[in-house]
Amino acid sequence: MFGIPAPAFHAVFVGNVEFLRGLTLLVGLGTRLVSLPLACTMLVAIFTSAIKDVEGIADFLALDEFLYLAVLLWLTLILKRVTLPGLGGDSQRP
16 A cells, blocks of 8 residues: 555564564663664655645644654754663763
8 A cells, every 4th residue: 555565574573663662762771772763664654654644844844753753863863871870871970
């Protein structure tokens, strides 16, 4: 329907990516590493199904998928590494 090759395989693969990496993201482990594949799945979702309903830039910016993509890119590119005290990281002790 959307022109995706091997749809059964990709449905299982993307489902696992979104579920497992989403859990990892909720826990806060490997945020940058996990956000990038999730952002790729949002790009595919935008360009395979959601783009058909877009008539202008306002419609594009109002897509749920675009919001998810923006947050995931923010987590990947902009968010500085935050660690809990005592778990390592870049924290400096006085």
